[in-house]
Amino acid sequence: MAISLSGGGYRATTFHLGALSLLNALEKEGEPLLEKEVKILSTISGGTLTGVMYAQKLAEGGDYYDCFGKIYPLLTEDKLVEQALHKLNHPGKWRNNEKSRDIINAFAEVYNEHFYEGSTFADILDNQDCHLTDIIFGASEFTSGFQFRFQDSHDGGLFGNYYLNLCEEAVREIRLADAAASSSCFPGGFEPMIMPKDYITGPGSPLDQEWAEKGYPRTAVMDGGILDNQGIKGVQLAEDRHVNSGAPFVGTYIISDVSSRKMVPLPVPMLQHSRLLDFFTFQTVNLVALVLLAGLVALLVFGSAPVWAIVATSSLLTIIAAWFLLFFGVRGLIHQQVRKTFAGEDLPEILRDFGFLTNTPLYILAYLVKLRVVSVEKMVMDLFLRRIRRLQLSALFDNQNWAGRLQTNNIYTLEHAKGHDMSPAMEAVITLANTMPTTLWFSQKNKDDGMLDSLIACGQISLCYNLKQYNQQLRALKMDYRGSDVWSGLSATEKEVVDEMDRQLEVCWQKFREDPFWLLKEDIARAEKREGKPVVP
Numbered sequence: 001m002a003i004s005l006s007g008g009g010y011r012a013t014t015f016h017l018g019a020l021s022l023l024n025a026l027e028k029e030g031e032p033l034l035e036k037e038v039k040i041l042s043t044i045s046g047g048t049l050t051g052v053m054y055a056q057k058l059a060e061g062g063d064y065y066d067c068f069g070k071i072y073p074l075l076t077e078d079k080l081v082e083q084a085l086h087k088l089n090h091p092g093k094w095r096n097n098e099k100s101r102d103i104i105n106a107f108a109e110v111y112n113e114h115f116y117e118g119s120t121f122a123d124i125l126d127n128q129d130c131h132l133t134d135i136i137f138g139a140s141e142f143t144s145g146f147q148f149r150f151q152d153s154h155d156g157g158l159f160g161n162y163y164l165n166l167c168e169e170a171v172r173e174i175r176l177a178d179a180a181a182s183s184s185c186f187p188g189g190f191e192p193m194i195m196p197k198d199y200i201t202g203p204g205s206p207l208d209q210e211w212a213e214k215g216y217p218r219t220a221v222m223d224g225g226i227l228d229n230q231g232i233k234g235v236q237l238a239e240d241r242h243v244n245s246g247a248p249f250v251g252t253y254i255i256s257d258v259s260s261r262k263m264v265p266l267p268v269p270m271l272q273h274s275r276l277l278d279f280f281t282f283q284t285v286n287l288v289a290l291v292l293l294a295g296l297v298a299l300l301v302f303g304s305a306p307v308w309a310i311v312a313t314s315s316l317l318t319i320i321a322a323w324f325l326l327f328f329g330v331r332g333l334i335h336q337q338v339r340k341t342f343a344g345e346d347l348p349e350i351l352r353d354f355g356f357l358t359n360t361p362l363y364i365l366a367y368l369v370k371l372r373v374v375s376v377e378k379m380v381m382d383l384f385l386r387r388i389r390r391l392q393l394s395a396l397f398d399n400q401n402w403a404g405r406l407q408t409n410n411i412y413t414l415e416h417a418k419g420h421d422m423s424p425a426m427e428a429v430i431t432l433a434n435t436m437p438t439t440l441w442f443s444q445k446n447k448d449d450g451m452l453d454s455l456i457a458c459g460q461i462s463l464c465y466n467l468k469q470y471n472q473q474l475r476a477l478k479m480d481y482r483g484s485d486v487w488s489g490l491s492a493t494e495k496e497v498v499d500e501m502d503r504q505l506e507v508c509w510q511k512f513r514e515d516p517f518w519l520l521k522e523d524i525a526r527a528e529k530r531e532g533k534p535v536v537p
Contacts, residue, residue: 002238002239003255004041004043004256005042005047008258010436012046015455016050018458022508024065025519026504028501035063036131042232044229045186045223048179050067054067055135055176056119058127058132065523066527072536081441084103095109104185105181105193108177108178115177121171125168136234136235140222141195155242184223186222196218197218229385235250255393255409259386261412264382281358286327289323292320293317410462413465428516429457433451433454433455460512467505471502474498
C-alpha cells in the first residue's frame, strides 16, 4: 500500500492523523494494517507535519501511538505561531546563526525544539527496519521549477530532483524540522527557505561543500503544494523504481486530501464614485502641502509667535518635508526599477511618466490596488492549485495502469452524504471539520467548537467509509491494469483477506455511529499508557 497526505495547514495535519489512526486500528494477520502493508508515505505541507512526526517515531523504534502521543498534545496546546514570533523578535533566542532570521526559519526552530527534538535525516537513513521503504516529504524549488523531495528511498530515489540533488553524506545533517518547514511554507504567508544556507550546520559542512562543488546556485525552496498538493508524483516515481528493481507494485494507493470540493467565489470589491473624493489626488495633495509649506516657512521667517506655536510649526514642516521625501523617493525608485527592467527597450508612454497616477483620485488607486491583490492571491492560492490538482488526479485515474488500485480519502466525502447510514453525531463532526480554514493555528472559536478532535475523527470516519467503498468496487471491477478480472483472479485466501477487512470496517463504522470519537479516545488511552502520563494538557 501507499498513502499520500495532502497539504492544507492544520486541517491537513489533523485529518491525516485520523487517516493513519484508522489504518493503524485495522488488522491483517494480527498486525496493524498501517505497519503490515503501507510501504510508501508521500506528504505535502500540512500533511508533512504529521508525516515527519510518524517517520521520526519509527526511526526511534516507536509506532503510531508514539507519534500520536507526541503530536496530539502539541496541537492541543497550539502555541506554534506564538513561539515562532517570540523567537523571531528576541535575538537572544536565535541560536542558529547560519539561518536567515525570518518567519519560516523561526517556525523551523520551533519545530526543531518542540516537535522533532533535533532529529535529522541521519536518524531516518540509519533506520532500515521500519515498514516504510519510501518516505517522501515534498517541497518546490525555484531554480529549475521542479519539486524538491526530502526523501529516504531504499532503492535509490534522488534526494532533491534530477537537476538539484544531494548524496547521503550531505543529506544526513538536514534537520527534519527544516524539511517540515520547507514543505509547509506557503507563498504569501512565508518567505522561501534558502538552500543550502538555511539547512547547513555551519560553513564547510558536507551539505555546504557538495552544493558548492556541484555549482548549484542558491535556491529558494517553498511549499510542496505549489506543484503537487497531493504528493502524487512521489508515489508514482517510487512505484516505477520498485517495479524496475523487481519489487512488488503498489496494490492500493490512498490519496488523503483536504482540498475543498468547491471554490469560494472571489468577493469582488465594488467602486463607489464620489465627486468629493475625486478632488483628492497625489497632485492636489502635493499642491496643498506645497502651499502649506510656503505658509509655514513665511510664518517662521517673518512672523512673531510664542514658543509653542514655533514648535508646532516646526513639527508640521518636518511632517510635510518627510512626505515629499517619501513621495519623490518612492517615485524615483519606481522609475529606476522600470528603467532597469526594460533596459534598452522603447518604453511605452505610460511607463515613461507617472503623471497619470498623480492625477488619479486616491480612492480609485486604492481600489485598483486592492482588486489586483485579492485577484492575484485568489489565482495563485486557489485557481492554480485547484487546476493542478484536477490535472494530476485526472491523469492518475485515466491511467489504466492504476485501474483498481486507487482510492481517494477526501475531507468532503461525507459532507453531503445524507442517507449513508450516518448518525446525527457523525454528520455534526463531518460538517464542523469542513469549516476549518487553511491555517497553522486554531482560532478560539475552533477550540471552543472542538475542531481538533472533529478533524481527527473526520479523517477516521471518512477513510472507513472510503475503504468500504473501495472493497465494493474491487468486487465489481472487471478489468485491472493487467487486463484481467480482479475479483475472480484472487485466490480464496486473498478473498478472505478482503472479506475480513470488510468485517472490521463494518464494526468500526457501527462504533462511529454510536460515538464518532471512540477511536480517538482509544488512541488517547493507549498513548497515555505508553507515555505513563496524560497526553492532553
